[in-house]
Amino acid sequence: MRKRFVDASPTSFPLRAAVLVLLVPATATAETPAWTQWGGPTRDFRAGAEGLAPRWPDSGPRQLWRRALGPGHSAILCEAGRLYTMYRAGDRETAVAIDAQTGQTLWEHSYAAPAKPDMQADFCIGPHATPLIVGDRLFTVGGTVILNCLDKHTGKLLWTHDLMDRLGASHVGRGYGPSPIAYDDLVILNVGGGQAGVAAFRQDTGDVAWLSEPLRPGQSSPILARIAGDDHLIVALAADRAGLDPRSGAIRWRLALDRQAAAIMSTPVFLPPDRVFFSSAYGGGSYVIRVTKAADGRYAAEQVWHDKRLKVQHGNVVVLGELAIGSSGDFGPAFMMAVRLSDGELAWRQRGFAKATLLCADGRLIILDEEGNLALATASPEGLTVLSRAKPLQEKAWTAPTLVGTRLYLRDLRDIVALDLSAAGNS
Amino acid sequence: MTQPSAPVGTLACLVVAIAGAAAGVAADAPPRAESGQTLIVPDAHLDAGEVYHVMSGEDAQLVCVSDAPLQRLVAVNRRVVGYVVVPFDRKESDPPLVAGAFRIPAAAFETGVSALDDLLRGAALLDSASHPEITCRLAEVKSFERDGADGPARWTLGAAAWLEVKGRSLRKEVVASVTFRPFTWQTMGRYPGELLTVRATIELTLEELGLGKPGPPWAERLADRLRCEVFLLCNTVPQDKTLDPASPQAEFSRRLRIIMLLRDLDQPREGLVLARRYLRDYAESAPALNRLATDLLTADGLRPRGLDVALEAAKRAARLTEEKDAAILDTLAQAHFARGSPAEAVAWLRKAVERAQGQPRLFEELTGRLKSYERFVEPQAEPPPGIER
Numbered sequence: 001m002r003k004r005f006v007d008a009s010p011t012s013f014p015l016r017a018a019v020l021v022l023l024v025p026a027t028a029t030a031e032t033p034a035w036t037q038w039g040g041p042t043r044d045f046r047a048g049a050e051g052l053a054p055r056w057p058d059s060g061p062r063q064l065w066r067r068a069l070g071p072g073h074s075a076i077l078c079e080a081g082r083l084y085t086m087y088r089a090g091d092r093e094t095a096v097a098i099d100a101q102t103g104q105t106l107w108e109h110s111y112a113a114p115a116k117p118d119m120q121a122d123f124c125i126g127p128h129a130t131p132l133i134v135g136d137r138l139f140t141v142g143g144t145v146i147l148n149c150l151d152k153h154t155g156k157l158l159w160t161h162d163l164m165d166r167l168g169a170s171h172v173g174r175g176y177g178p179s180p181i182a183y184d185d186l187v188i189l190n191v192g193g194g195q196a197g198v199a200a201f202r203q204d205t206g207d208v209a210w211l212s213e214p215l216r217p218g219q220s221s222p223i224l225a226r227i228a229g230d231d232h233l234i235v236a237l238a239a240d241r242a243g244l245d246p247r248s249g250a251i252r253w254r255l256a257l258d259r260q261a262a263a264i265m266s267t268p269v270f271l272p273p274d275r276v277f278f279s280s281a282y283g284g285g286s287y288v289i290r291v292t293k294a295a296d297g298r299y300a301a302e303q304v305w306h307d308k309r310l311k312v313q314h315g316n317v318v319v320l321g322e323l324a325i326g327s328s329g330d331f332g333p334a335f336m337m338a339v340r341l342s343d344g345e346l347a348w349r350q351r352g353f354a355k356a357t358l359l360c361a362d363g364r365l366i367i368l369d370e371e372g373n374l375a376l377a378t379a380s381p382e383g384l385t386v387l388s389r390a391k392p393l394q395e396k397a398w399t400a401p402t403l404v405g406t407r408l409y410l411r412d413l414r415d416i417v418a419l420d421l422s423a424a425g426n427s
Numbered sequence: 428m429t430q431p432s433a434p435v436g437t438l439a440c441l442v443v444a445i446a447g448a449a450a451g452v453a454a455d456a457p458p459r460a461e462s463g464q465t466l467i468v469p470d471a472h473l474d475a476g477e478v479y480h481v482m483s484g485e486d487a488q489l490v491c492v493s494d495a496p497l498q499r500l501v502a503v504n505r506r507v508v509g510y511v512v513v514p515f516d517r518k519e520s521d522p523p524l525v526a527g528a529f530r531i532p533a534a535a536f537e538t539g540v541s542a543l544d545d546l547l548r549g550a551a552l553l554d555s556a557s558h559p560e561i562t563c564r565l566a567e568v569k570s571f572e573r574d575g576a577d578g579p580a581r582w583t584l585g586a587a588a589w590l591e592v593k594g595r596s597l598r599k600e601v602v603a604s605v606t607f608r609p610f611t612w613q614t615m616g617r618y619p620g621e622l623l624t625v626r627a628t629i630e631l632t633l634e635e636l637g638l639g640k641p642g643p644p645w646a647e648r649l650a651d652r653l654r655c656e657v658f659l660l661c662n663t664v665p666q667d668k669t670l671d672p673a674s675p676q677a678e679f680s681r682r683l684r685i686i687m688l689l690r691d692l693d694q695p696r697e698g699l700v701l702a703r704r705y706l707r708d709y710a711e712s713a714p715a716l717n718r719l720a721t722d723l724l725t726a727d728g729l730r731p732r733g734l735d736v737a738l739e740a741a742k743r744a745a746r747l748t749e750e751k752d753a754a755i756l757d758t759l760a761q762a763h764f765a766r767g768s769p770a771e772a773v774a775w776l777r778k779a780v781e782r783a784q785g786q787p788r789l790f791e792e793l794t795g796r797l798k799s800y801e802r803f804v805e806p807q808a809e810p811p812p813g814i815e816r
Contacts, residue, residue, distance in 0.1 A: 071673070117787060117788070122670075122671050123670075123671065124673060259612070260610070260611065260612075282610055282612075282615070283609055283610040283611060283621075309516065330610075330619065330620070330664075331619040331620055331664040331668065331670055332619075332620045332621070332662070332663035332664035332665065332668070333477075333478065333663065333665075346516065349515070351473055351474075371676070394675075395675065396673075396675075413673065
């Protein structure tokens with residue numbers, strides 16, 4: 001488990017370091033801030049940032065740099081002063097490493113990924129999936145399900161699989177979107193085809209470690225959870241919600257929801273010790289299920305509640321106390337909405353944002369809507385209080401923000417931007 | 428603002444207040460948004476519930492019948508815009524609608540006979556030049572009853588609405604049927620979003636509308652009473668929301684406004700001025716120029732079609748892309764064809780077909796169009812100078 005983030009900015013580092021010396025157990029090692037996978041350190045869009053400005057100037061938070069990037073919705077990873085993401089140019093996809101301080105390109109790895117004849121290209125065919133950093137490697141998956149393992153320092157290709165060719169993986173119509181996840185020495189991802197629902201590969205060689213039984217494709221990213229003493233890889237593929245043994249791919253439990261819930265794209269949220277939250281748009285709504293282990297060791301899952309009001313399309317959900325908070329809506333208007341995790345009852349809904357993604361940091365929410373509007377807010381069971389607003393992006397912004405320390409990284413279909421959210425930078 | 432869940436039943440008491448909240452004058456409907464395809468929904472209505480926007484363009488939304496002794500006229504309007512508001516988290520005891528407002532372009536009534544359309548729009552009747560829109564606003568829901576327990580949720584409403592025609596307001600009692608069609612993969616085939624339909628039949632007299640008959644020949648050709656059938660398909664996804672992330676909302680809204688002025692409101696001068704301004708503002712964006720040209724060439728019912736602007740936009744888009752983009756060359760060919768230059772159209776389309784190699788669907792579409800254009804070209808026709816065959 002990662003520890004709380006440390007603000008490593010020069011101005012605040014000495015003080016924070018001193019505090020950490022006092023607070024961190026002697027056996028722990030201080031980790032530098034990083035965002036190495038979809039959803040951040042714990043894959044739940046919670047950042048350990050501290051020292052965020054309580055409000056922003058009217059002109060918005062201080063911009064550190066801005067540069068052109070290109071089409072794509074892959075989120076931005078950050079580690080050791082480098083950013084990693086992906087974009088598309090014509091028929092080629094590119095993984096790029098960028099200097100987090102300056103925005104300068106450090107390396108690019110580009111490869112041919114023409115649209116498949118049966119793809120619906122009207123929403124940008126990707127890349128949608130967010131890369132994954134493990135050790136010295138960067139794993140990327142493009143819109144046409146080409147899985148690459150790169151040397152994160154140089155961009156050198158270490159191994160590659162065209163998963164449509166090799167495993168009959170699905171591009172899910174509008175381009176593959178689920179982000180891969182690491183487990184031990186494996187990289188695991190949905191493939192959703194006739195040969196397998198989920199596949200695991202050895203990180204070092206790219207060899208197939210296991211293939212699950214076939215499951216229909218889906219756009220939701222998998223998560224890992226520990227339930228009743230076992231690790232579960234939780235996937236949402238079409239109408240199936242399933243927990244797999246991440247070592248073998250064996251399905252531990254499986255629950256089929258109704259057809260309207262089949263187009264799930266948002267990432268599940270684990271609610272320890274044994275519940276999982278799912279949300280989908282298109283009439284699906286939100287579900288909480290409970291996973292139980294019988295005396296014979298077998299697992300089962302049951303629906304705890306279902307409510308159609310919170311319907312998250314391709315955004316995400318954060319859990320704050322007893323609330324699940326997300327942007328509810330698909331093609332039409334979107335409301336920021338909170339439901340109670342205990343029973344699905346609506347706590348509040350608030351207009352004023354287009355469809356949005358969000359993250360939770362330092363007790364606050366950072367909300368980015370698809371029109372490029374950024375907000376700092378607090379949430380409680382009574383409602384959402386917007387503290388500050390800005391508009392740092394102009395094009396369609398479907399990518400969830402990345403917060404590392406007090407630096408926020410955003411992108412839309414054209415640009416990538418670094419903003420300083422610190423109190424010192426926005427006084 | 429935050430919208431807490433309302434106690435059951437209280438919404439029914441608020442309908443009149445909410446319905447009137449947006450309007451100072453009886454029949455006032457909120458103004459159109461930038462695109463012209465939706466209305467600017469007041470905060471009071473946004474806070475009251477889910478907004479369903481009227482979808483215009485295909486449905487016969489208003490079918491007005493004049494059944495006179497010597498002539499039967501049917502005028503159809505497909506360009507009604509507006510919205511209705513359904514309470515959040517509606518209970519069975521809540522009214523299905525708590526607010527609604529509509530704008531009806533007077534120039535968009537069509538009988539299928541040009542002379543009659545002109546008569547309808549003219550000063551003697553609707554006078555669309557001076558009064559481009561008829562407005563309507565839900566004033567009150569007096570009663571509501573669920574129809575049947577099975578199938579889609581359908582309600583019969585007894586309501587009152589304010590109607591304003593040529594500056595004159597009247598209040599009409601209406602019985603309407605509201606049917607909810609929540610999103611399913613079947614409804615997605617029509618529109619993405621949560622849908623509902625409003626159906627009603629309204630009897631109106633020329634007198635209460637403040638309309639006189641145009642002149643003596645019309646005494647026996649235009650009835651004193653009109654029957655107007657209403658069908659409004661409403662959607663939580665507004666018509667002016669671009670679903671294509673590559674097509675910026677502001678650009679999309681501007682194109683919709685141009686189309687609305689040329690088609691719905693019969694204001695060609697204003698529409699063409701906006702189109703020229705668009706050409707200037709997006710002079711360096713080939714996709715934006717191509718989208719404008721395509722809209723002008725293909726949108727139904729434009730008066731005029733703005734072919735000069737379409738050609739200029741397509742030419743510039745082709746130049747910006749160095750004549751390499753098959754779809755843009757296709758648009759250019761269509762612009763030439765629409766302006767009566769089939770030979771030039773064929774020449775550009777052949778070039779487009781060459782560029783579409785490797786794009787099977789586009790290639791098939793373009794070769795089909797090329798065949799249809801070639802029928803209009805003299806066998807010996809030479810391509811214009813500078814264009815390769």
